[in-house]
Amino acid sequence: MAHKGRQAKAIEALGKLRLHGLVVTHLPNIRYLCGFTGSSGVLSIAAGARPRLALFTDGRYATQIKEEVVGARGVIAKTSALAEAAAWLGKSLPKGSRVGFESDHMTVAIREALGRLSPAGLALKPVAGLVERLRMIKEPAEVTQIRSAVNLASSIYDAIVGDIAPGVTEISIAAEIEYLCRRMGAEGMSFETIVASGKRSALVHGRATATPVAANGFVVMDFGVILGGYCSDMTRTVHMGRPTRKSERIYSAVLEAQLAGINSVKAGVDTSKVDYEARKVIQKHGLGGYFTHSTGHGVGIEIHEIPGLRKAPKRTRKANPGAADRLKAGMVVTIEPGVYIPGFGGVRIEDMVLVTETGCEVLTPTPKELIVL
Amino acid sequence: MAHKGRQAKAIEALGKLRLHGLVVTHLPNIRYLCGFTGSSGVLSIAAGARPRLALFTDGRYATQIKEEVVGARGVIAKTSALAEAAAWLGKSLPKGSRVGFESDHMTVAIREALGRLSPAGLALKPVAGLVERLRMIKEPAEVTQIRSAVNLASSIYDAIVGDIAPGVTEISIAAEIEYLCRRMGAEGMSFETIVASGKRSALVHGRATATPVAANGFVVMDFGVILGGYCSDMTRTVHMGRPTRKSERIYSAVLEAQLAGINSVKAGVDTSKVDYEARKVIQKHGLGGYFTHSTGHGVGIEIHEIPGLRKAPKRTRKANPGAADRLKAGMVVTIEPGVYIPGFGGVRIEDMVLVTETGCEVLTPTPKELIVL
Numbered sequence: 001m002a003h004k005g006r007q008a009k010a011i012e013a014l015g016k017l018r019l020h021g022l023v024v025t026h027l028p029n030i031r032y033l034c035g036f037t038g039s040s041g042v043l044s045i046a047a048g049a050r051p052r053l054a055l056f057t058d059g060r061y062a063t064q065i066k067e068e069v070v071g072a073r074g075v076i077a078k079t080s081a082l083a084e085a086a087a088w089l090g091k092s093l094p095k096g097s098r099v100g101f102e103s104d105h106m107t108v109a110i111r112e113a114l115g116r117l118s119p120a121g122l123a124l125k126p127v128a129g130l131v132e133r134l135r136m137i138k139e140p141a142e143v144t145q146i147r148s149a150v151n152l153a154s155s156i157y158d159a160i161v162g163d164i165a166p167g168v169t170e171i172s173i174a175a176e177i178e179y180l181c182r183r184m185g186a187e188g189m190s191f192e193t194i195v196a197s198g199k200r201s202a203l204v205h206g207r208a209t210a211t212p213v214a215a216n217g218f219v220v221m222d223f224g225v226i227l228g229g230y231c232s233d234m235t236r237t238v239h240m241g242r243p244t245r246k247s248e249r250i251y252s253a254v255l256e257a258q259l260a261g262i263n264s265v266k267a268g269v270d271t272s273k274v275d276y277e278a279r280k281v282i283q284k285h286g287l288g289g290y291f292t293h294s295t296g297h298g299v300g301i302e303i304h305e306i307p308g309l310r311k312a313p314k315r316t317r318k319a320n321p322g323a324a325d326r327l328k329a330g331m332v333v334t335i336e337p338g339v340y341i342p343g344f345g346g347v348r349i350e351d352m353v354l355v356t357e358t359g360c361e362v363l364t365p366t367p368k369e370l371i372v373l
Numbered sequence: 374m375a376h377k378g379r380q381a382k383a384i385e386a387l388g389k390l391r392l393h394g395l396v397v398t399h400l401p402n403i404r405y406l407c408g409f410t411g412s413s414g415v416l417s418i419a420a421g422a423r424p425r426l427a428l429f430t431d432g433r434y435a436t437q438i439k440e441e442v443v444g445a446r447g448v449i450a451k452t453s454a455l456a457e458a459a460a461w462l463g464k465s466l467p468k469g470s471r472v473g474f475e476s477d478h479m480t481v482a483i484r485e486a487l488g489r490l491s492p493a494g495l496a497l498k499p500v501a502g503l504v505e506r507l508r509m510i511k512e513p514a515e516v517t518q519i520r521s522a523v524n525l526a527s528s529i530y531d532a533i534v535g536d537i538a539p540g541v542t543e544i545s546i547a548a549e550i551e552y553l554c555r556r557m558g559a560e561g562m563s564f565e566t567i568v569a570s571g572k573r574s575a576l577v578h579g580r581a582t583a584t585p586v587a588a589n590g591f592v593v594m595d596f597g598v599i600l601g602g603y604c605s606d607m608t609r610t611v612h613m614g615r616p617t618r619k620s621e622r623i624y625s626a627v628l629e630a631q632l633a634g635i636n637s638v639k640a641g642v643d644t645s646k647v648d649y650e651a652r653k654v655i656q657k658h659g660l661g662g663y664f665t666h667s668t669g670h671g672v673g674i675e676i677h678e679i680p681g682l683r684k685a686p687k688r689t690r691k692a693n694p695g696a697a698d699r700l701k702a703g704m705v706v707t708i709e710p711g712v713y714i715p716g717f718g719g720v721r722i723e724d725m726v727l728v729t730e731t732g733c734e735v736l737t738p739t740p741k742e743l744i745v746l
Contacts, residue, residue, distance in 0.1 A: 039578060063715055103481035109501055111481050128482055150603035152454035175555030182548030185583060192561060204433035205412060210558060220531055293430035311414075 001034050002139060003070040007080040011047045013130050020097035021046050021089050022127065023114065024083075026105040028301040029131035030055070034072040038064055042085040043072060046092035052367040054088050056081035075126065082110065083117045090119025095351055100127035106172045108246065131221040132306055136298060137330040142230065143354060145334055146300065147363055149186075150352055153225050154366045156180045157236060164373055166215040166240060166372045170195040173221070174208035181225045190224030190231040201237070202346040204293055204338065216241035218251075218345040224303060231303045233334050234364050235350035238371040246348035250339050257281035257337040258368070261295055261309075265353055267329040272312035274327075279311070279339040287339045290346075309333060331355040332363070376408050376443040377511060380608045384735055386421045386503050393470035394419050394462050396487065399478040400457075400483065401674040403428065404602065407445040411437055415458040416445060417520055419465035421519065429454035429460050444523040452565040455483065456490045463492030473500035480614065498740035510703040512622055516727060519673070519705055520736055522559075522605035523725055526598050527739045529553045530609060537746055539588040539613060543568040546583035546594070554598045563597030563604040563676040574610070575719040577666055577711065589614035591624075591718040597676060604676045606707050607737050608723035611744040622714050624743045630654035631741070634668055634682075634708040642700050645685035651710040652684070660712045663719075669707040672725055682706060705736070 010033060014022055024030050027210060031037055033045075034055055040055035053072035057065060065074030077084045089099055101114060103126030111124075118124060138146065139197040145294060160176050174193040196206025198217040206220065222235040237254075238248060261278035275295040282291045294356055298305030306326070327333075336350030351364035383406060387395055396417040397403050404410055406418075414430035420431035430438060431454060438447030450457045454612060462472055477497030484497075491497060511519065529614055533549050547566040554562065569579025571590040579593065586592055595608040610627075612620060634651035648668040655664045669679030680700070700706075706728065713720030724737035 062665075063576055101481075103485070104483075107483050108479050108481055108484050110477075112476075112499075126481055126485075171558065172556060175552055178555060179548055179552035180730065182551060183545060186543065187567060187580065203436055205437075261631055292435075324580075343699040 002141060003033065006033055006134060007045070007051070007053060007071050009134050010045065010131060011051050013053070013134065014045070014047050014100065016099065017100065017127065017130070019100045019125060019127065020048060021093050021099040022130070023085060023089070023099060023101045025110070026102050026131070027136075029102070031132060031134065032135055032301060035068045035070045036065060036074075037068060037229070040081065042081045044085040044089050046089060048093070051317075052092055054085070056088070063086045082114060086114060086122075087119065088118040089372060090122060093122065095121030096123070097121065097289075098123045098125050100125050100130065102127060102130075104128040111166065113210075116125075129298050129306065135300055136306055137328055138300060139330075142300065143330070143332065144323050145228045145230040146232065146352070149225050149227040149230050149362045150185060150234070152181065152184055152227055152365055153223065153232045153234050156184065157221070157234065157366055161238065161371065164213060164219060164238060167212045169210050169212050170197055170208040171210055173213075174223075177221070177223055186225035186248050187229070188226050190226055190233060194220065194222035196220045197240070199343060199345055202340040202342050204340055204346070213240060218247065218347055220348055222344060222348065222350065229301060231299050231301070233299050233303060233350065233352060234366065235336055235348045236366060236368070237349060238373055239349045240373055243370070243372060247345070248370070249285070250341070250348050253282055253285035253287055254337055254339050254349055254366055258335055258349045258351070261335040261337060262351065262353060262360060262362060265327060265333070265335070265355055267327055267355055267357045270312070270325065271307045271309050271327060274309045274335070275311055278335065282337060282339060290339045290341050291337055292340060293338065296336055297332050298331060300332060307331065307333065309335070327355045329355055329357050375514060375652050376406065377527060378446050379406055379507060380418070380424070380426060382507050383504060384417065384424050386507065387420050387473065389416070390500065390503070392498060392500065393421060394466050394472040394495075395503070396458060396462070396472060396474045398483070398503065398529055399475050399504070402475070402548060405504060405508055405674060408441045409438060409447075410441060411495060413454065414625065415454040417458040417462050417465075419462060421466070424701060425465055427458070429458045429461070447568075455487060459487060459490040459495075460492065463495060466495065468494035469496070470494065471496045471498050473498050473503065475500060475503075477501045480672050502679065508673055509576060509679055510701055511673060511705050512703075515673065516703070516705065518603040519599045519605065519725070522598050522600040523607070523736045524738065525554065525557055525559060525600055526596065526605045527737060528606050528740055529557065530594070530607065533609065534744065535560045537586060537611060537613075540585045542583050542585050543570055543573075543581040544583055546710070547596075550594070550596055559598035560602070563599055563606055564614075567595035569593045569595065570613070570717070572716060572718055575713040575715050575717060577713055577719070578723075579716050584678070591620065591720055593719060593721055595721065596685045597672070602674060604672050604674070606672050606676060606725060607739065608709055608721045609739060610720045610722060611742070611746055613642065613746055616745060620718070622658065623714070624720050625653070625713050626658035626660055627710055627712050627722055628741055630710040631708055631722045631724070634710060635703065635724065638700060638706070638728055640700055640702040640728055640730045643685070643698065644680045644682050644700060647682045647708070648684055649702075651708070655710060657710060660684045663712045664710055665713060666711065669709055671704060673705060680704065680706065682708070700728045700730055702730050730744065
């Protein structure tokens with residue numbers, strides 16, 4: 001039933017933009033709206049008094065569309081999915097209808113093909129983020145799925161953290177994490193697992209390499225699983241050997257910033273305020289120049305969703321569409337400040353939180369005190 | 374040095390299109406041209422008498438650009454990579470210069486932003502497949518990397534095939550494959566591992582699920598690794614329990630088709646000819662309606678590259694740009710016919726081959742006789 005409710009909301013959003021139809025090509029949006037999980041397809045929505053939807057894909061998914069698609073006709077395209085999706089809209093809508101396409105996902109080449117393929121009576125209009133804005137607010141069943149993904153990842157972190165030791169390679173830690181995730185039923189990882197040790201911990205996106213963990217220094221682990229179609233995302237940083245005063249100070253500054261970020265989360269708060277609160281703490285410790293990314297992002301079917309929690313744009317709001325104005329109850333976002341000192345090392349601490357009317361619920365159950373191994 | 378040679382070829386290709394510059398936004402193309410492996414960046418190429426290149430990315434990659442980027446200036450963008458890439462081209466090129474952008478990768482929204490950000494004197498022109506056409510022909514060092522990836526995957530197939538038994542879940546087979554790939558040094562999998570057993574083997578894209586392998590029926594395994602930045606891709610199908618005559622006939626038809634496809638590969642041969650030769654065999658066995666995809670595709674930095682080996686387009690060549698006209702020596706392609714009978718099961722057999730002047734070299738060393746477990 002969730003899918004039909006989402007379809008109704010999408011159609012309502014189309015109406016507000018005075019659009020009569022939509023060509024959905026972004027696969028996570030297709031999945032969200034009608035349940036189809038295949039790797040290729042186009043969903044056409046014809047709004048109006050009696051809205052109709054049709055999903056077009058190819059012969060590989062003949063069985064799958066029967067099992068998965070809800071609230072839309074499933075069609076195996078004889079020519080191309082895009083061509084038949086456009087032709088179907090031409091037949092389903094009156095002449096002069098305005099049909100949106102996803103301009104933040106559709107390539108220029110596909111847009112041109114769509115123009116050639118669309119019946120003369122349709123006017124194509126760029127639309128950005130229509131389905132993504134619906135996806136920002138998670139339904140209770142989605143939150144349940146996300147909780148399961150978060151808990152799975154946390155339990156695996158607990159299981160492997162004790163195995164980290166000098167000489168163990170980053171890649172073997174990543175392999176262990178990924179293997180357990182799979183064995184525990186995850187469909188896959190949300191993104192390339194990051195295991196960055198020693199000086200490499202200063203690389204924000206330090207994919208696991210054959211580097212062995214040194215006897216001394218930080219190890220940053222950032223990973224997530226996909227479970228039931230929803231992503232998780234967590235980062236913890238441990239220290240090998242006794243940390244220096246400097247390392248301790250960096251860690252506690254990041255933790256303080258992370259807690260400040262969490263404490264600022266609440267429905268109605270400006271998204272940039274969360275970034276501001278976390279960043280302020282790191283600046284207070286004289287480390288502002290080493291916090292080189294934004295404080296967080298939405299998570300759901302995709303690992304990076306809106307809203308972004310980042311600095312308020314200097315000029316106009318329009319320059320920064322990922323920074324949805326204000327947090328709303330039901331959003332799920334990461335809070336993940338970090339400090340990265342080139343040639344020394346880095347620390348990042350990341351939880352996922354559910355925004356509520358009165359604050360937030362931290363979904364990630366893993367403790368955040370510095371673990372020394 | 375390879376990167377500088379590639380840059381020279383890209384600049385030569387720009388010249389043939391009467392373009393003075395190029396904005397490269399597709400990450401595999403950026404990696405190919407200058408070595409940068411980060412997850413975000415824009416490469417600007419200013420052609421002309423003294424060509425220059427500059428890669429724009431963000432603060433997360435400050436260390437990485439120093440280590441990786443060859444033949445291009447590495448710049449940490451203060452505003453946005455796209456804005457600075459456009460501004461740099463404006464400064465580097467004379468007024469009235471024609472600058473290409475990758476229309477088959479750039480979204481409509483980014484194209485519009487690029488238009489706003491580009492200095493008035495530049496004329497933006499859509500270009501499709503310019504770098505991809507260079508990437509089609511693999512350099513010897515690339516073939517070596519691909520061989521390593523192929524051999525790694527094959528050795529892992531050998532290691533796990535004996536563990537497949539009734540009751541073992543598809544996902545645990547996939548987990549085993551992926552774990553060993555990681556432990557053997559792979560950066561990751563080329564795509565979501567397919568393990569499809571019993572009736573699920575009729576799903577062309579049957580991602581591994583919690584389904585236990587039955588005592589009888591086919592199990593299709595399709596997976597690949599990324600090693601040193603290059604992908605591999607292989608499929609083998611085994612049979613649980615004694616196969617029926619029907620199953621044996623299906624398997625041998627697919628194998629015959631796969632060998633016919635391989636035998637037709639040679640520099641100068643039309644890409645659709647390979648599809649035709651494989652498909653003809655399956656049709657001869659009365660199974661033509663069950664071979665629902667194309668025969669193969671290029672493989673390299675990406676898992677799906679041009680050329681596509683598919684049916685000749687009915688009308689014009691232009692309708693099917695992925696079907697590069699003719700095979701050339703140095704291309705690496707998959708040959709992977711299959712037969713999928715809904716409610717019964719399916720078979721696919723896939724190797725990677727290197728196109729040569731006299732035929733091809735099969736890179737995948739794994740035998741193809743039907744294994745009965």
